[in-house]
Amino acid sequence: xxxxxxxxxxxxxxxxxxxxxxxxxxxxxxxxxxxxxxxxxxxxxxxxxxxxxxxxxxxxxxxxxxxxxxxxxxxxxxxxxxxxxxxx
Amino acid sequence: xxxxxxxxxxxxxxxxxxxxxxxxxxxxxxxxxxxxxxxxxxxxxxxxxxxxxxxxxxxxxxxxxxxxxxxxxxxxxxxxxxxxxxxxxxxxxxxxxxxxxxxxxxxxxxxxxxxxxxxxxxxxxxxxxxxxxxxxxxxxxxxxxxxxxxxxxxxxxxxxxxxxxxxxxxxxxxxxxxxxxxxxxxxxxxxxxxxxxxxxxxxxxxxxxxxxxxxxxxxxxxxxxxxxxxxxxxxxxxxxxxxxxxxxxxxxxxxxxxxxxxxxxxxxxxxxxxxxxxxxxxxxxxxxxxxxxxxxxxxxxxxxxxxxxxxxxxxxxxxxxxxxxxxxxxxxxxxxxxxxxxxxxxxxxxxxxxxxxxxxxxxxxxxxxxxxxxxxxxxxxxxxxxxxxxxxxxxxxxxxxxxxxxxxxxxxx
Numbered sequence: 001x002x003x004x005x006x007x008x009x010x011x012x013x014x015x016x017x018x019x020x021x022x023x024x025x026x027x028x029x030x031x032x033x034x035x036x037x038x039x040x041x042x043x044x045x046x047x048x049x050x051x052x053x054x055x056x057x058x059x060x061x062x063x064x065x066x067x068x069x070x071x072x073x074x075x076x077x078x079x080x081x082x083x084x085x086x087x088x
Numbered sequence: 089x090x091x092x093x094x095x096x097x098x099x100x101x102x103x104x105x106x107x108x109x110x111x112x113x114x115x116x117x118x119x120x121x122x123x124x125x126x127x128x129x130x131x132x133x134x135x136x137x138x139x140x141x142x143x144x145x146x147x148x149x150x151x152x153x154x155x156x157x158x159x160x161x162x163x164x165x166x167x168x169x170x171x172x173x174x175x176x177x178x179x180x181x182x183x184x185x186x187x188x189x190x191x192x193x194x195x196x197x198x199x200x201x202x203x204x205x206x207x208x209x210x211x212x213x214x215x216x217x218x219x220x221x222x223x224x225x226x227x228x229x230x231x232x233x234x235x236x237x238x239x240x241x242x243x244x245x246x247x248x249x250x251x252x253x254x255x256x257x258x259x260x261x262x263x264x265x266x267x268x269x270x271x272x273x274x275x276x277x278x279x280x281x282x283x284x285x286x287x288x289x290x291x292x293x294x295x296x297x298x299x300x301x302x303x304x305x306x307x308x309x310x311x312x313x314x315x316x317x318x319x320x321x322x323x324x325x326x327x328x329x330x331x332x333x334x335x336x337x338x339x340x341x342x343x344x345x346x347x348x349x350x351x352x353x354x355x356x357x358x359x360x361x362x363x364x365x366x367x368x369x370x371x372x373x374x375x376x377x378x379x380x381x382x383x384x385x386x387x388x389x390x391x392x393x394x395x396x397x398x399x400x401x402x403x404x405x406x407x408x409x410x411x412x413x414x415x416x417x418x419x420x421x422x423x424x425x426x427x428x429x430x431x432x433x434x435x436x437x438x439x440x441x442x443x444x445x446x447x448x449x450x451x452x453x454x455x456x457x458x459x460x461x462x463x464x465x466x467x468x469x470x471x472x473x474x475x476x477x478x479x480x481x482x483x484x485x486x487x488x489x490x491x492x493x494x495x496x497x498x499x500x501x
Contacts, residue, residue, distance in 0.1 A: 002394075002396075014396075015396060018385070019385055019386035019387070021340070021387070022387070034486075035486055038485055038486045038487075038488065039486075041429070042338040042429045042485040043336060043338050044338075044340050046327050046339060046340050046341055046387070048328070048389050051387065053386075053387070070341075070387055070388055070389055071388075071389045071390060072390070073388055073390055073392075
């Protein structure tokens with residue numbers, strides 16, 4: 001069984017988590033074109049390398065981010081979304 | 089008799105010529121280059137050569153023929169979809185399977201034994217009514233049946249009466265069936281090769297040269313070739329392959345796992361699937377019970393198998409047929425599925441004038457092998473998208489004209 005380390009709850013069994021797909025930058029709804037909205041909705045990072053993606057720890061309903069290699073399935077790190085805002 | 093056998097063994101008639109010729113040297117130019125030697129690519133080559141007189145065709149396959157998702161799917165053939173565009177397309181797919189052994193002069197072992205999808209809740213039953221009415225309207229063989237009929241169709245089922253997963257009805261799709269996946273691919277390959285199509289195994293496409301919105305040359309590990317028209321049909325590699333031509337497909341890749349048990353005497357006479365248990369079963373002609381389910385729950389490019397998924401599938405299978413608990417697993421495997429946001433494929437034109445897409449086949453590609461091949465060939469021959477394929481354009485993701493088959497695909501096979 002694969003273990004995922006939740007930034008809030010510590011190492012937990014992966015079937016306690018739900019994947020929400022790669023992190024995307026939200027376009028500004030006032031200025032973005034229809035085409036860019038469509039792109040935002042339907043395109044996602046599908047690289048074979050490292051992806052940053054949303055996860056939820058289901059029992060605690062806590063959302064966080066993980067850096068994971070999409071080929072080897074190695075989880076590089078998991079972190080709270082507030083860290084993302086700090087780095088940006 | 090032994091003497092005759094010995095004579096035959098030493099004569100020049102033996103060994104018999106194989107169906108697929110050895111890989112020739114690459115020519116410098118082809119009218120059509122098909123990237124991907126799976127069922128879809130080979131079917132397209134067959135239709136191009138037989139019905140459109142186009143035989144200067146190269147099929148390029150990185151590995152061996154039909155070794156990707158053609159070999160990894162669970163060979164369900166059905167047309168019980170939910171959108172009218174989807175049903176019309178898959179319905180013709182089923183019809184082409186009915187005629188396939190004759191068309192290819194190759195026994196594809198098509199067994200039209202019907203597919204039974206089980207409802208354990210009223211909500212599921214309501215969605216079945218919708219699918220049945222859509223199907224009947226389009227002329228497919230489909231109906232909602234009650235629990236008693238389910239029992240008659242599949243007498244070994246655990247009906248779980250009074251339990252949490254009581255079977256309260258089903259969706260009976262008499263057109264559903266299964267076929268031998270290798271035979272389908274080999275039948276198309278043999279027919280195409282007989283008409284002069286070149287099949288290049290161990291030939292990997294490394295890139296495309298693009299000039300004025302056209303692919304001018306295809307670069308491979310065995311040399312560069314120029315191409316009139318190019319089609320991409322490489323299953324789980326479609327996203328990467330299209331990216332080499334600068335086309336970003338709305339695709340995310342997930343593994344799809346399946347497994348088979350040891351062979352048993354024939355007892356499971358229909359395809360059985362359960363929406364709530366995310367499990368489906370079919371008995372192969374070898375007697376093995378093929379067990380499949382939904383894709384893995386997160387994006388990944390690895391064909392490893394997981395204990396979680398094995399446990400999940402075994403749990404579903406033994407719930408439906410409790411006597412399977414003592415049966416051993418024989419093999420397990422996974423394929424990479426190229427999932428689209430609406431669970432429908434992407435077929436037709438691309439932003440490049442001579443690049444044609446046969447992509448986004450996710451977990452539902454095998455059943456469409458003949459019909460996708462037929463209409464992709466027509467599209468390439470006329471350089472105009474066949475009308476039946478128009479709803480499946482990649483452009484639908486820009487115009488929000490989605491074809492939502494989510495409820496009729498994936499785990500609810």
